[in-house]
Amino acid sequence: MPGNKTDAIDVRNAVKRYGDFTALKRISLTIKDNEFFTLLGPSGCGKTTLLRMIAGFEDVTEGEILLYGDEIESLPPHLRPVNTVFQNYALFPHMTILDNVAFGLEMRGKTKAAARKRAGEMLELVQLSQFAARKPSQLSGGQQQRVALARALAPQPKVLLLDEPLSALDLKLRKAMQLELKHLQRETGITFIFVTHDQEEALTMSDRIAVMSAGEMQQLGSPTEIYERPRNMFVADFIGETNLLEVSVDEVRNGRAVCHLGGGHALTCNSVDGIGEGAKVHMSVRPERLFMSDVPVETESLKGRVAENIFVGTDISTLVDLAEGPQFIVRTSNSDRGNKRIFEPGSEIFVNMELGAGRLLMD
Amino acid sequence: MAHVNDNIKAYKGFRSITLLCLVVLYAPLVIVTIYSFNASQSITNWEGISLRWYAEVFTGPESEKFKVAAFNSFTIAIIAATASTAIATLAATAMVRGGNFKLRTVSFGLISLPLMVPEIVTAVATLIFFNAIGFTRGYMTILVAHIAFCIPFAYLPISARMQGIEDSFEQAAMDLYATRRQAFTKILMPLMAPGIISGFLLAFIVSLDDFIITNFVKGAGVETLPTAIFGSVKQGIKPNIMAISTMLLSISIVMVTISYFVSKSDNTK
Numbered sequence: 001m002p003g004n005k006t007d008a009i010d011v012r013n014a015v016k017r018y019g020d021f022t023a024l025k026r027i028s029l030t031i032k033d034n035e036f037f038t039l040l041g042p043s044g045c046g047k048t049t050l051l052r053m054i055a056g057f058e059d060v061t062e063g064e065i066l067l068y069g070d071e072i073e074s075l076p077p078h079l080r081p082v083n084t085v086f087q088n089y090a091l092f093p094h095m096t097i098l099d100n101v102a103f104g105l106e107m108r109g110k111t112k113a114a115a116r117k118r119a120g121e122m123l124e125l126v127q128l129s130q131f132a133a134r135k136p137s138q139l140s141g142g143q144q145q146r147v148a149l150a151r152a153l154a155p156q157p158k159v160l161l162l163d164e165p166l167s168a169l170d171l172k173l174r175k176a177m178q179l180e181l182k183h184l185q186r187e188t189g190i191t192f193i194f195v196t197h198d199q200e201e202a203l204t205m206s207d208r209i210a211v212m213s214a215g216e217m218q219q220l221g222s223p224t225e226i227y228e229r230p231r232n233m234f235v236a237d238f239i240g241e242t243n244l245l246e247v248s249v250d251e252v253r254n255g256r257a258v259c260h261l262g263g264g265h266a267l268t269c270n271s272v273d274g275i276g277e278g279a280k281v282h283m284s285v286r287p288e289r290l291f292m293s294d295v296p297v298e299t300e301s302l303k304g305r306v307a308e309n310i311f312v313g314t315d316i317s318t319l320v321d322l323a324e325g326p327q328f329i330v331r332t333s334n335s336d337r338g339n340k341r342i343f344e345p346g347s348e349i350f351v352n353m354e355l356g357a358g359r360l361l362m363d
Numbered sequence: 364m365a366h367v368n369d370n371i372k373a374y375k376g377f378r379s380i381t382l383l384c385l386v387v388l389y390a391p392l393v394i395v396t397i398y399s400f401n402a403s404q405s406i407t408n409w410e411g412i413s414l415r416w417y418a419e420v421f422t423g424p425e426s427e428k429f430k431v432a433a434f435n436s437f438t439i440a441i442i443a444a445t446a447s448t449a450i451a452t453l454a455a456t457a458m459v460r461g462g463n464f465k466l467r468t469v470s471f472g473l474i475s476l477p478l479m480v481p482e483i484v485t486a487v488a489t490l491i492f493f494n495a496i497g498f499t500r501g502y503m504t505i506l507v508a509h510i511a512f513c514i515p516f517a518y519l520p521i522s523a524r525m526q527g528i529e530d531s532f533e534q535a536a537m538d539l540y541a542t543r544r545q546a547f548t549k550i551l552m553p554l555m556a557p558g559i560i561s562g563f564l565l566a567f568i569v570s571l572d573d574f575i576i577t578n579f580v581k582g583a584g585v586e587t588l589p590t591a592i593f594g595s596v597k598q599g600i601k602p603n604i605m606a607i608s609t610m611l612l613s614i615s616i617v618m619v620t621i622s623y624f625v626s627k628s629d630n631t632k
């Protein structure tokens with residue numbers, strides 16, 4: 001089947017085996033042109049393996065990888081028009097910053113002068129011109145990170161691959177780099193494929209996210225879709241904080257599913273394709289979609305007792321022991337303290353869900 | 364955080380054992396060095412400072428013999444060190460970067476085994492080998508033997524250095540459109556340079572210093588410095604031998620110092 005010239009990367013049934021161990025179990029996904037795409041998952045989920053297969057450092061056991069319609073899975077790395085920002089940056093320690101950035105351009109046949117001129121422009125773009133003559137070891141981690149970016153972007157790759165590039169930076173710098181990366185992607189118009197285990201990072205930067213676990217893709221979607229409508233237990237649990245309830249589905253009608261808890265208490269939420277009447281599944285409710293009251297707001301309000309209030313700056317997390325069910329986390333924004341009340345530990349209260357807050361999960 | 368056991372001086376007898384070791388190791392060297400500047404004919408009586416035995420080395424009755432021996436020793440050491448370093452570099456590349464190929468452990472054993480084999484065994488075996496293939500003994504047999512036994516010495520610092528270089532540097536180079544060969548010459552080789560230089564110097568010293576193997580495989584009339592010194596000592600120790608020894612010692616110290624500073628200039632960090 002010929003490839004689509006407008007898709008940046010098309011991974012078709014890619015399998016990666018190391019001896020008996022299968023690192024990737026038949027992954028297929030399409031990454032669009034000019035997209036900020038993130039591979040998200042815990043360590044060992046296969047995200048880095050997939051990235052390295054696109055870069056050419058790992059061969060593909062089975063399947064195909066297409067780059068703008070051309071099969072690349074059998075090409076050596078130096079013939080693939082993609083560049084990588086490595087986790088440890090891998091800046092050449094014996095070369096100056098300028099020569100590092102010029103390296104790819106020279107290897108592509110540019111003259112030394114032309115390569116250096118373009119490298120100088122790239123250093124300007126990442127605001128490091130004054131460090132051009134230094135060696136990598138004389139730069140801070142954040143600066144090395146930006147040099148690695150400039151070096152990978154200089155030859156104008158068709159796709160830029162980023163392997164957890166922010167993991168070595170401290171929190172503040174990481175936040176600043178997240179925005180800078182996003183801006184760079186917009187400015188250059190190059191497709192970015194970003195690998196991370198940090199869900200917050202993924203939600204902040206990505207146009208679309210592929211959530212991976214144990215060599216399989218769990219869900220593919222926009223940050224909002226992944227967060228608001230997780231497909232299964234793994235995604236709901238891995239992305240953000242959530243409350244899980246075991247429910248049985250009684251009735252599915254008009255896009256609504258009526259369920260009940262173990263003790264019989266009824267709860268209504270949006271129905272999900274593939275989960276029908278009689279199914280025993282989990283329901284996920286994000287803590288910020290819950291609010292507390294001293295009297296039941298509706299018949300579905302869940303009775304509970306406040307165990308603890310935890311102040312986390314912008315929010316207050318309240319741990320509530322439900323009369324019927326596990327311990328719940330309810331998050332109240334600090335600015336809402338006036339209208340959404342905070343209750344002292346020990347108070348008997350009711351936990352209420354916003355409309356459509358519950359999400360049924362596949363296992 | 365001065366824990367009692369952190370201070371090695373706290374151990375009883377530390378000072379005396381250290382002194383004993385130092386005396387046994389270095390006293391002979393110090394005495395030879397001092398007496399090489401002795402004005403006396405005798406090797407035991409001190410009669411004042413003089414450079415006469417150094418002059419004797421270059422102008423005395425044995426000077427011609429030592430000049431030829433020194434020429435042989437240094438040319439053999441330079442050629443053997445160069446050749447063995449080149450071979451060791453390729454071997455290290457295969458061992459460290461070649462992945463987990465079949466017989467990798469066996470290969471490692473074969474490379475380092477010569478360090479463990481008693482030198483006299485290697486010497487006899489090499490001699491028998493040269494006789495068996497009808498190789499006339501002389502300068503060439505010494506050179507070939509030296510290249511062979513220097514390889515493991517050159518290999519050790521080179522492979523140690525290479526193991527310290529992450530393969531992400533070469534991957535980054537290939538990712539940036541360098542071919543495998545370019546990644547090797549432009550990235551890996553410069554990063555390995557300190558290891559290669561150390562390996563070369565070590566091989567050089569080992570070759571310059573070798574006596575047993577050389578003595579077995581050299582032809583009649585072909586001498587290197589160690590065999591010439593030995594030959595001379597057999598007729599009685601004269602102070603000129605001390606002068607030669609002191610000069611060899613200085614060369615070794617210079618080499619070791621260079622090697623130390625080269626390995627300290629770590630350009631991978």
